[in-house]
Amino acid sequence: MSGILLVDKPAGWTSHDVVGRLRRMTGQRRIGHSGTLDPMATGLLVVFLGRATRAVEFAEGHDKAYTALLRPGVVTDTLDTTGAVLATSPERPTRSELEAALGAFRGEIEQLPPMYSALKHNGKKLYEIARAGGEVERKPRPVTIYRLECTGERGGDFVLEVECSKGTYIRT
16 A cells, blocks of 8 residues: 555654554555654644655655744743643733744744754654753754744633744744
8 A cells, every 4th residue: 555644643642653553554564754743733744655655755845834822931841731840930921022022033043952852862862862861962953934923812822823944843
């Protein structure tokens, strides 16, 4: 069996979980995807089966679009809602203050990849090192933020719309 599947990845599943499930369902060993989504993220995961895996390289380098929630005043070790809370602050910017600050994150910027990521250091995934209590030096990488807008508020969170280059970490 060969082909391309568009999978609506649920929260709580890793991209690897999706691939594993598809391997069991289809019996196909050759399966790849167009880019890792964080476990807590939901959204489109493009999966390639069989001979179609040859096309992965053509899908990987494309720009991405995300909708994210920003929770001001909370810092976690994973930089997302799944991590242990390291610090909190009662300070909360107004929407206009946030919108004024967003400009500094648009365009080509240098971004430090988070420790809780699938990037590898000496063959080991950074999140494996982080879960074991370790940390390694990472170099900032150039990414491009084409669009970054606050489109609303939900509870105490701000809703952000982001269009960016491959390799951008929204939670960073």
